Amino acid sequence: VALLLGAAVLVGAAGCTGAVDDGRQAADTAKLRVVATIFPLYDFTRAVAGGMADVTMLLAPGSSVHSFDPSIGDIRTLQSADVFFYIGGDGDVWVSGLLASGDITAVSVRLMDSVQTVQEQALPGEPAETGADEHIWTSPANAIVMVNTIRDTLCAQDSAHADAYRANAAAYTASLQTLDNELHAVADTAARRTIVVADRFPFRYLVDELGLSYAAAYGGCSDQTDASVSVIERLINTVRDEDIHYVFYAELSNRDTARAVCEQTGVSALLLHSCETVSKADFDAGVTYLSIMERNKENLALALNG
Numbered sequence: 127v128a129l130l131l132g133a134a135v136l137v138g139a140a141g142c143t144g145a146v147d148d149g150r151q152a153a154d155t156a157k158l159r160v161v162a163t164i165f166p167l168y169d170f171t172r173a174v175a176g177g178m179a180d181v182t183m184l185l186a187p188g189s190s191v192h193s194f195d196p197s198i199g200d201i202r203t204l205q206s207a208d209v210f211f212y213i214g215g216d217g218d219v220w221v222s223g224l225l226a227s228g229d230i231t232a233v234s235v236r237l238m239d240s241v242q243t244v245q246e247q248a249l250p251g252e253p254a255e256t257g258a259d260e261h262i263w264t265s266p267a268n269a270i271v272m273v274n275t276i277r278d279t280l281c282a283q284d285s286a287h288a289d290a291y292r293a294n295a296a297a298y299t300a301s302l303q304t305l306d307n308e309l310h311a312v313a314d315t316a317a318r319r320t321i322v323v324a325d326r327f328p329f330r331y332l333v334d335e336l337g338l339s340y341a342a343a344y345g346g347c348s349d350q351t352d353a354s355v356s357v358i359e360r361l362i363n364t365v366r367d368e369d370i371h372y373v374f375y376a377e378l379s380n381r382d383t384a385r386a387v388c389e390q391t392g393v394s395a396l397l398l399h400s401c402e403t404v405s406k407a408d409f410d411a412g413v414t415y416l417s418i419m420e421r422n423k424e425n426l427a428l429a430l431n432g
């Protein structure tokens with residue numbers, strides 16, 4: 127409400143200065159309205175839009191896609207959208223029902239259709255899961271494909287700004303390619319090629335892209351947090367067998383499993399951030415997919431060599 131009031135005051139103040147501002151106001155309401163479900167999609171879309179479109183992130187910072195249910199307000203946001211980007215995995219099964227209801231007129235794009243997906247892997251002791259792993263963006267190579275899909279969609283829906291969208295996407299994919307090259311360089315020159323993630327494991331596409339092996343506590347974005355003795359023993363065995371000195375925990379985790387492994391082996395824990403959910407503090411501080419992945423790159427270099 128405070129934000130809305132602030133905007134109203136700004137518009138009011140601008141209105142006093144004359145006709146030029148009326149024109150600007152009309153241009154703003156004509157902007158393409160784009161809604162993206164989660165942070166990586168939102169971040170890619172705003173990079174391509176570069177301010178030419180209004181981009182909204184549907185899930186509030188800090189809220190988990192795996193327990194998300196759209197509110198009436200969320201549905202209103204989607205009803206007023208021109209374009210809607212979503213991943214299309216287990217985390218947003220609610221989308222298919224909403225689209226089938228016919229309430230949403232936005233051009234809706236499922237990003238899992240853009241990339242090659244893999245089945246989510248069940249880890250020892252877990253019930254076998256059959257769904258495709260939805261954490262496609264954790265590979266920068268996939269991120270580039272996703273950005274190109276976003277670019278093509280924005281160009282088709284808003285041809286007046288197509289040149290800007292293409293230029294923004296070209297600059298952004300160049301940065302993603304640099305990141306991908308740097309991550310490959312870290313993996314290719316590393317002392318070891320196995321990581322231990324003592325947490326849920328939304329990193330399948332990242333390790334596949336880099337050719338790394340892994341041991342994880344739980345598959346995908348399991349909401350399990352209470353590691354069994356056998357899970358912790360399995361991770362400890364990998365730490366000892368591979369002479370590993372750093373294990374990972376995922377973002378917004380209680381870190382209990384990592385703590386248990388660290389206590390029993392003397393190793394240290396590092397963050398591996400999937401970008402799926404950013405905290406409110408990180409969001410407000412302006413983190414991006416690129417800044418998060420840069421930090422992942424540094425932590426991977428430490429874990430693979432330290």
Ligand SMILES: [Zn+2]
Nearest residue numbers: 328346347402
């Ligand atoms: Zn997830």
